[in-house]
Amino acid sequence: MxxxxxxxxxxxxxxxxxxxASPVETSLRPKARPGGSTEVTAVADxxxxxxxxxxxSIRPLARPNDLDTAQEAPVSxxxxxxxxxxxxxxxxxxxxxxxxxxxxxxxxxxxxxxxVIAKDRNQTEFKSNIWDYLDNAAAPPKVEEGxxxxxxxxxxxxxVEQRYGVDKEVVAAVWGLESRYGxxxxxxxxxxxxxxxxxxxxxxxxxEKQLVTALKIVQSGDVTLRDFKGSWAGxxxxxxxxxxxxxxxxxxxxxxxxxxxxxxxPGDALASTAAYLRRFGWISGQxxxxxxxxxxxxxxxxxQRMPSQWAKLGVVGIDGRPVRDHGSASLLMPAGRNGxxxxxxxxxxxxxxxxxxDAYALGVGHLSDRxxxxxxxxxxxxxxxxPLSFTDKMELQRQLKRRGYDLEKIDGLIGPNTRxxxxxxxRSAGMTADGNPSQEVLKRLKGG
Numbered sequence: 001m002x003x004x005x006x007x008x009x010x011x012x013x014x015x016x017x018x019x020x021a022s023p024v025e026t027s028l029r030p031k032a033r034p035g036g037s038t039e040v041t042a043v044a045d046x047x048x049x050x051x052x053x054x055x056x057s058i059r060p061l062a063r064p065n066d067l068d069t070a071q072e073a074p075v076s077x078x079x080x081x082x083x084x085x086x087x088x089x090x091x092x093x094x095x096x097x098x099x100x101x102x103x104x105x106x107x108x109x110x111x112x113x114x115x116v117i118a119k120d121r122n123q124t125e126f127k128s129n130i131w132d133y134l135d136n137a138a139a140p141p142k143v144e145e146g147x148x149x150x151x152x153x154x155x156x157x158x159x160v161e162q163r164y165g166v167d168k169e170v171v172a173a174v175w176g177l178e179s180r181y182g183x184x185x186x187x188x189x190x191x192x193x194x195x196x197x198x199x200x201x202x203x204x205x206x207x208e209k210q211l212v213t214a215l216k217i218v219q220s221g222d223v224t225l226r227d228f229k230g231s232w233a234g235x236x237x238x239x240x241x242x243x244x245x246x247x248x249x250x251x252x253x254x255x256x257x258x259x260x261x262x263x264x265x266p267g268d269a270l271a272s273t274a275a276y277l278r279r280f281g282w283i284s285g286q287x288x289x290x291x292x293x294x295x296x297x298x299x300x301x302x303x304q305r306m307p308s309q310w311a312k313l314g315v316v317g318i319d320g321r322p323v324r325d326h327g328s329a330s331l332l333m334p335a336g337r338n339g340x341x342x343x344x345x346x347x348x349x350x351x352x353x354x355x356x357x358d359a360y361a362l363g364v365g366h367l368s369d370r371x372x373x374x375x376x377x378x379x380x381x382x383x384x385x386x387p388l389s390f391t392d393k394m395e396l397q398r399q400l401k402r403r404g405y406d407l408e409k410i411d412g413l414i415g416p417n418t419r420x421x422x423x424x425x426x427r428s429a430g431m432t433a434d435g436n437p438s439q440e441v442l443k444r445l446k447g448g
Contacts (some may be wrong), residue, residue: 026232079112085199086110090209096212102219106191116188116196116232128414130334130359131381136413137177137363140390143370146172149181150371156267160253164274165284170347171274173368174354177265178240182266185238186231190214193244194234210234229262237261238269249276273354280353282345286326286349288365289344291318291378294333304328307343317341318378334358340379382403385438393437399445400425 086107093103128136136142150157150172157168172181179185194214199209214234218225230236234243238261241250250259253271261269274282294301294312307315307329311322315331323329329343342362351361366377388396393412401407405421419435425434429444 005077005136010176021117061145064422071208081111082196082199086195089195089198089211092208093212093215095324097120097219098212098215099219102215106215106218106225107195110189110191110195112199112345113188113192113196113232116193117200118201119232120197120202129381129383130362131339131383132414133359133409134363134377136365136415138370138376139413141253141411142176142180142367145181146176146367146371149175151166153266153270156253156265157270160267160271164271164278164282166274166277166282169368169371170277170288170351170364171270173364174273175239175270176365176367177360178235178239182238182264183264184227185240186235187229188232190228190230190234190243191225192229193232197233207234210243213247217246223262232377239273241272245276246272249279251275276354277350280350282350283327283346286345286347288347288361288368289329289332290323292316292323292331292343293318293379294331294337294341296337301331304330310343315341332358333360334362335381338380338382340377340381347432383436385434385436386440388437388439388442392439392442396422396437396442396445399442403445 012367037342074398090107094100132401146169147261150168154168157171160166160171175181179221187372191214194207196210198204198211200207214228217223218228228236231240231420235241236243236246240263246259246261250261250272251268252259253268254265259268259272263269290307292315298313298315305313305328306325307323308325310329310331312318315323323343327345329345331341332344332348333339333341342367344361348361348365352358354360354364370376390412393414397407397410397412397418399419400418401410404422404426407417407421415439418437422437422441423433423435425431425445426435426441431441431444
């Protein structure tokens with residue numbers, strides 16, 4: 001993807017990725033390296049951001065803080081070292097059950113793809129705070145598009161909900177964060193992308209495993225090579241499975257004999273996501289969490305308690321009433337005591353099995369609530385600046401573009417390109433170059 005995307009760090013924490021975990025993985029992305037305490041680093045190609053202080057992710061690829069940019073077509077090239085690697089890999093693949101026919105067909109047009117390595121290496125200098133991540137995750141266009149997608153696929157989503165017990169809005173929220181409801185599934189040929197990453201060697205064994213599994217998927221007949229496309233880091237389909245996760249958890253929901261997560265019909269992908277969440281303990285009828293008020297004098301905030309017990313300590317719903325006893329809950333304050341707070345239940349932890357990040361689980365949960373018609377988060381955040389409305393963010397982008405800054409989209413989603421433009425303008429105007437989309441920046445852009 002171009003423009004407002006933030007690049008991914010494969011095994012590193014500063015990233016979040018896009019694919020479900022294999023049976024032996026603890027979640028669904030590659031282990032991440034530690035980040036800052038309350039920041040989210042958004043990462044690129046088709047979808048994702050991770051709450052750096054709380055997250056450990058297991059997917060190999062990253063997702064942007066802004067999911068609304070078009071993905072650039074990959075550029076492949078010849079590479080002598082890569083060609084030698086392919087010849088050596090052929091025997092290893094055959095030893096793991098890949099037929100000569102499938103291997104030769106898969107690699108007949110495969111190429112080394114420098115763009116994949118560039119994305120793997122690239123790291124953004126900007127870090128988005130949790131409130132910026134949630135602003136983007138449940139931005140008005142995301143909510144509207146999600147509600148339209150639910151109406152369009154209502155019958156399928158209701159059947160998925162009935163079979164697996166996972167709220168259709170939660171499934172749709174995962175779909176929205178992973179691929180913008182199927183509009184950002186990735187255009188990279190899977191064999192090219194995975195072979196490039198396996199050859200590169202930085203995480204060669206991991207990606208060679210994914211590549212062998214990808215060839216097994218082709219060999220099974222679930223997808224043709226022509227349709228076998230996804231993100232630069234190997235995540236595939238509407239809800240962005242990596243090959244090992246697909247092999248372990250994808251389901252044939254429509255009974256046509258194929259687990260087709262790439263189809264224009266998202267049924268298999270949505271059911272596979274619900275099946276995954278159910279597999280890891282989703283409790284039907286339990287919310288992911290509830291926004292709450294926390295009294296200033298509250299002492300210990302750790303541990304698990306029933307909401308009625310939290311209420312005795314003064315922790316109540318936004319409406320001032322005790323939260324229902326849906327089950328044991330933890331108190332989550334992602335920005336500390338000066339920000340919004342939530343009681344989170346078992347289902348919050350289940351969402352984290354999809355992407356082991358508090359920010360991601362909050363994003364899915366909050367977006368699902370908005371898709372149900374719920375309100376924005378009511379608590380305030382310690383932003384340190386006067387924020388803009390969604391409409392004002394679009395106006396800020398328009399003003400930046402008019403001044404010649406390089407922005408492709410006027411979409412109200414504040415990603416790295418917009419932040420880079422803000423920083424450049426702030427420097428030119430003698431302001432503190434923090435990249436924040438504030439009222440003061442918009443006022444100065446307008447000549448105020």
